[in-house]
Amino acid sequence: GAKYVVTAGGVTVTAKRVVVAVPPPLAARITYDPLLPAARDQLTQRLPMASVAKAIAIYDTPFWRADGLNGQVVSDTGVISSTFDNSPPDASYGALMGFIEADEARRFDAASEAEVKAAVLKDYVTYFGAKAASPTSFVLQRWNNEAYTRGGPVSIGAPGVLTQYGPALRAPVGGIHWAGTETSVHWMGFMDGAVRSGERVAKEVLAVL
Ligand SMILES: Cc1cc2nc3c(=O)[nH]c(=O)nc-3n(C[C@H](O)[C@H](O)[C@H](O)COP(=O)(O)OP(=O)(O)OC[C@H]3O[C@@H](n4cnc5c(N)ncnc54)[C@H](O)[C@@H]3O)c2cc1C
Known part of the structure; x- marks a missing residue:
């Protein structure tokens, strides 16, 4: 054949x-x-691919739990439209993962990581309080800018x-x-x-x- x-x-x-x-x-x-x-x-x-990024702020502890919060937010304002508690099962550190989606993702495609971080942490403070302003580290992944993805989560x-x-x-x-x-x-x-x-x-x- x-x-x-x-x-x-x-x-x-x-x-x-x-x-x-x-x-x-x-x-x-x-x-x-x-x-x-x-x-x-x-x-x-x-x-075409849709537009999405993930922003993960790492903290010493999942501090929001002590305030009775589960780390999950859905919002129609702000840069971060939804969040999840991504801390490990043993809670040895805290991790808040947020999605930057659609118009907001496109708006930040060309922004510096520092600009994105500032905007994301502003939202996390609104959602989880002042402690959210000081993560020990911050990880940003913008799929729109990846050569072999160019957006996400799926083509539509x-x-x-x-x-x-x-x-x-x-x-x-x-x-x-x-x-x-x-x-x-x-x-x-x-x-x-x-x-x-x-x-x-x-x-x-x-x-x-
Ligand atoms: C931010 C985000 C959050 C998501 N959340 C969830 C979730 O919670 N639950 C869920 O089920 N799904 C989720 N998804 C969707 C899920 O990731 C996808 O549906 C899934 O990965 C698709 O798998 P795939 O094998 O079809 O394609 P992909 O995973 O895209 O794999 C395609 C592969 O091909 C490679 N490639 C591209 N072009 C070439 C080329 N020319 N030559 C060789 N290799 C190439 C790419 O590098 C990639 O590794 C999410 C996606 C994103 C972006």
């Missing part, structure tokens, strides 16, 4: 089947020769995209198969959907080998 040659980073692999398991807009950045069918490319032109279609272009989401192109959470019919956009997509593609490949 057909053979596929995949080259990346100086490595070349020859295979009967290829599984592409990256988000659709990133799959579109791979060079295909011959070109993919138009329907597939037009689909991936229309599934505007209304009409799936009804018009959807069939190309999972349809193999010759021996090229499409996995990744975006292709899942269940828990799309989550880890669960990613695993399900892997199982579906494994069955597809085994059926033809």
Whole structure:
């Protein structure tokens, strides 16, 4: 049957089947020769990544618990729209994780880490009190700025995209198969959907080998 040659980073692999398991807009950045069918490319032109960052402030203790707070906030104002208590089970230190999402994430893509930290801690003080102003360390991850992610948590279609272009989401192109959470019919956009997509593609490949 057909053979596929995949080259990346100086490595070349020859295979009967290829599984592409990256988000659709990133799959579109791979060079295909011959070109993919138009329907597939037009689909991936229309599934952009959303925008998200995570900000984690580390403290000596999960101090908010003593105030009767569980560390979880949902807010429609501020930079941080939701938080979670990410402290380890033994509470040997405290960790507050907050999401920076959508408009706020885009607003901070070009900001310095110090600017983001100041804005995030202002919100944490509003939510958890003055102690939140002084973390022992601060970790920021902006997926919009990562070469092999460029946003998150998932790529999303505007209304009409799936009804018009959807069939190309999972349809193999010759021996090229499409996995990744975006292709899942269940828990799309989550880890669960990613695993399900892997199982579906494994069955597809085994059926033809
Ligand atoms: C901030 C954030 C919070 C989230 N929270 C949750 C949560 O609480 N629960 C949950 O279930 N899910 C959550 N998700 C979603 C979850 O992370 C994704 O659904 C899941 O990781 C998708 O898995 P995947 O294998 O489809 O793709 P990915 O995990 O994106 O894997 C794709 C891989 O391909 C690599 N890659 C990209 N381009 C290329 C290329 N050209 N060549 C080679 N490699 C390439 C990337 O580096 C990456 O490692 C969250 C995501 C984000 C960003």
